[in-house]
Amino acid sequence: MKVLLVEDDQFHASYMEDVLVESLPEVTQIFHAVNGLEAEREARVMAIDAVVMDLRMSQRNGIEAAQTLWQERADTRILFWSNYADEAYLRGISAIVPEDSAYGYLLKTAPRDRLKLALRAVLVEGQIMVDREIHRLQRRTASPRNTLDDSEFAVLVDLGLGLQDRMIAERRGMSLRTVQNRLLSLYDKLGVEDATDGDTPINKRVRALNRALVTRTLNVETLETAERDFEQWQAGRA
Amino acid sequence: MKVLLVEDDQFHASYMEDVLVESLPEVTQIFHAVNGLEAEREARVMAIDAVVMDLRMSQRNGIEAAQTLWQERADTRILFWSNYADEAYLRGISAIVPEDSAYGYLLKTAPRDRLKLALRAVLVEGQIMVDREIHRLQRRTASPRNTLDDSEFAVLVDLGLGLQDRMIAERRGMSLRTVQNRLLSLYDKLGVEDATDGDTPINKRVRALNRALVTRTLNVETLETAERDFEQWQAGRA
DNA sequence: AGGTCTGTTGCGGGTTCCCGCAACAACTCT
DNA sequence: AGAGTTGTTGCGGGAACCCGCAACAGACCT
Known part of the structure; x- marks a missing residue:
């Protein structure tokens, strides 16, 4: 062997x-x-x-x-x-x-x-x-039932690349509003909380990426390979 | 010894x-x-x-x-x-x-x-x-003279935490517009390019964080400690 | 003093984002 | 079958963001 x-x-x-x-x-x-x-x-x-x-x-x-x-x-x-x-x-x-x-x-x-x-x-x-x-x-993480399903994870990765909602929708074959719904649940599961009280207002998009990285849901290697996948996908449709 | x-x-x-x-x-x-x-x-x-x-x-x-x-x-x-x-x-x-x-x-x-x-x-x-x-x-990175100065780096870190422009301005003692100027040069130095041609439009903020991570300008540990610093700064002013 | 360069700031407008509201489909439970 | 649950989609509006334009201050050079 x-x-x-x-x-x-x-x-x-x-x-x-x-x-x-x-x-x-x-x-x-x-x-x-x-x-x-x-x-x-x-x-x-x-x-x-x-x-x-x-x-x-x-x-x-x-x-x-x-x-x-x-x-x-x-x-x-x-x-x-x-x-x-x-x-x-x-x-x-x-x-x-x-x-x-x-x-x-x-x-x-x-x-x-x-x-x-x-x-x-x-x-x-x-x-x-x-x-x-x-x-x-x-x-183990903060909020309850925080396991991302596959489609949420896909949206998270695209978000992490810096794609806009419209492009994510196109790539994943969802409507724009659906993408935004995914983002909503992402924000929830990753513990991205807007400051309803007198707290600090935040940029949710960036915050989501931050949380995903800190909780090790995402890492930099994943972003790098996702980038290559995206470019490939994009090249294959002209 | x-x-x-x-x-x-x-x-x-x-x-x-x-x-x-x-x-x-x-x-x-x-x-x-x-x-x-x-x-x-x-x-x-x-x-x-x-x-x-x-x-x-x-x-x-x-x-x-x-x-x-x-x-x-x-x-x-x-x-x-x-x-x-x-x-x-x-x-x-x-x-x-x-x-x-x-x-x-x-x-x-x-x-x-x-x-x-x-x-x-x-x-x-x-x-x-x-x-x-x-x-x-x-x-070594893509665009020319891409070394960040200290104030640019500070803004980058705050951006990475998910702070909004207004809060960054407050924390760093700059005007809102100045923060945005810093962001401009950050986008430039990190190679965050908007698609002027028929290319993919992007979310510059997230993209900047992505680029900073991929080029190892920033890493997750930095974000974690920056988070603690920020909380401490925030606590020290009520 | 005059001129250029660089960095800071305000204003205004176009764009994206966030998300409440509501309609609709598919599926489950009683 | 009827009622409730869950996921998808459109509309619309307020907030944040991106950034061109222009005014201004300080630094440095001639």
Whole structure:
């Protein structure tokens, strides 16, 4: 069994390599890449179907690389291994994981045996495994029932790009007023409160983006890839 | 000489400890903290004046902790050691570094001898030292002469919090129109372009925040601490 | 002193945004 | 079937925003 390890931090990389050889005797070869582009090349050339993937990397981040890997080979098993419990990452991953594949999401702070367990569960057994820490974080925030549904999230991303209501409506195929309704519920769920009392009045749009970032509903990587998606969408209609 | 090492990643911490004992024989004791709060306590109790500080940590980030340390003891020497070449961090640091102190900013990707050099220069010799990588990144962006001056940056931060023009004007002691002029030049320098041709119209305010984040002029930590500063400012005037 | 440059401020108007109100469709429950 | 719930859409108005125009002050140069 060949494993591709995608990780730009040398300490984490050598630790992971260590754990890999210790816990998975099935592994015969370990390849190495330090960013998404290298990962895609390596996986293609070496016909890899088991990957341990860091998320935040220069050049091309883990989610984008994973998307390519899965396009070329839908049964690739990928364990994402990240420093951050951002809801944005998990959302990005579940949006692209193919039907018949396996993945896992583990925090780098996870203890060694949990890491071993996850490696076996995902890479060998082909299970889905998500660090409990992330689900926990996903639920806890201020206002009640604050989980965004997919269409709300889509509008949030477009808002974050700086698009105007009309353009969002066009892109997502809703009416202008519907977009604004989505924004309303976004403001609600993200805790964007207008100062009804003597408090500070705010710019809701910017505030929504601020809140989304601070609560880790959105992160900068997500914005960057969303930008590319948008440009692509825009190019494909002239 | 006592050194306080503030770092939440165990691998990086043990690596740094290693380099410390190898390169600085004057070091007699190394204390350890995993977040800003612990760092403040430890520094106070142990009377520390030399610190190696990670930036991104839970609880309380490195810049906030440094501010406290410098308030209590203005000659503390701090080497910031970070994964990120964000202009935002450097700006946050230079805003709080006292007259008669020394600091350094080094990336974690720096090779071992540069690290040794920085440790000696900052902690022992009391020099200022900034990784060249960061200055380089600071200059390269799209539009010409795009370095923000302090007042532009202040407005940018307030914008990022979601404040309205009127409130920014009040807080920064400018007229409303002046704030808007600052915004104008911000839009220019950040490359926020309205679609004069048949292109996509945008919401400039949100777009400005987006650009600032993507170019690493601003980061989420900055927004979080700015939020606290703002609340404090607001509380101090009833 | 005269001239230019840069930064601040007021005014006014066009645009976008926020959102209450109301009509309507689809779906659920009794 | 009737009543209530939820999501979509149009209309309209008040607030905030973007910004051109112009007046003015201070700094610097000749």
